[in-house]
Amino acid sequence: MEYRRLGATGLKVSELCLGCMTFGRETDEATARKIVDRFIDLGGNFLDTANVYAAGASEEITGRIIKDRRQSVVLATKVRFNANIFLGKPVPPNDIGLSRRHILAEVERSLRRLQTDYIDLYQVHSWDFETPIEETMRALDDLVRQGKVRYIGASNFTAWQLMKSLWVSDKHNLARFDSLQPQYSLISREIEREILPLCRYEQVGVIPWSPLGGGFLTGKYRSGQKPPEESRLAKMDLWGRLANERNYRTLEAVERIAAERGRAVAEIALAWVNQQPGISSVIYGARTTEQNEQNLGAIGLRLEQAELDELDKASALAPEYPGAMQARTQPRAR
Ligand SMILES: NC(=O)c1ccc[n+]([C@@H]2O[C@H](COP(=O)([O-])OP(=O)(O)OC[C@H]3O[C@@H](n4cnc5c(N)ncnc54)[C@H](OP(=O)(O)O)[C@@H]3O)[C@@H](O)[C@H]2O)c1
DSSP states (O other): OOEEESTTSSOEEESEEEEOTTBTTTBOHHHHHHHHHHHHHTTOOEEEOOTTGGGGHHHHHHHHHHGGGGGGOEEEEEESOOTHHHHTOOOOTTSSSSOHHHHHHHHHHHHHHHTOSOEEEEEEOSOOTTSOHHHHHHHHHHHHHHTSEEEEEEESOOHHHHHHHHHHHHHHTOOOOOEEEOBOBTTBOGGGTTHHHHHHHHTOEEOOBOTTGGGGGGSOOOTTSOOOTTSHHHHTTOHHHHOSHHHHHHHHHHHHHHHHHTOOHHHHHHHHHHTSTTBOOEEEOOSSHHHHHHHHTTTTOOOOHHHHHHHHHHHOOOOOSTTHHHHHSOOOOO
């Protein structure tokens, strides 16, 4: 397992991060414990959850599992949403969003559920149009100064939202976002246009979510066939959005390389994300111990340039005007 700095910080995170979103939902606690144990046994030190996953049960389960080894784990969680919105229940107006009041209340609940007195990486789950970013950054800065939070990150921000936040932090000398958690995989490459170049330029660590496309890039989905009944894409009705020609072309390329190397499809998909420049760690998910075992096969796996090129070609975004990409990806002049 390789350890990398989270962006410009001195914090070292394992190349794979275990996403705990399934815990308390489709993965019971006993299975979750086996998944975490195996991940840590193989050198993993980075776990990601959120206050709203399984209405708080994900944080509770994660907290119980890592309680006796808290010091060796880098624990990331998130704030912004309220679980009631996923349950169709009413949400009191001050129990959602990135106001000072909600952040300060919610961090205490997360600390309690996680059974810890500090969170290593506290992330805002997405932008809040109803709160000034200055208010949010000041509240997060207070948490860092109090020691309740060690580092801060953002998730699902657009490029302008991230840049605006960094500017506010720099202007007022407040803690800066150290990482961004965006969706990124071979079938979701939009962040390559604006967000990845920005993160590299500003030295913000990138920790992608859904690197397997929620399971699409694992080999269990077939063109022209219905998705397996127990799969997430079937249960969450995401199938229609993903079953398109470009994604199948991409999947075929991943499967070809997997077959040539005698590796699992998921391993190749994870390795591709892991090898993109600026990636600090790849947040994968697993519903079962078998899936976890397969995905952990990607530890240390590095693809050859010809393989990266093949995957790049199969999954490429629509072309832009000539030179646009190059203009965005130049390193920072220092
Ligand atoms: N910031 C955000 O907004 C955000 C959003 C989503 C996720 N996340 C974070 O990112 C983590 C990972 O996201 P994700 O779960 O969407 O990632 P993913 O790795 O793309 O998908 C994981 C899912 O794919 C299927 N799968 C995984 N490995 C498999 C294998 N080897 N063979 C067959 N199927 C396999 C499983 O679903 P089924 O078996 O049920 O089909 C599993 O739950 C989450 O736990 C969470 O921490 C963050």
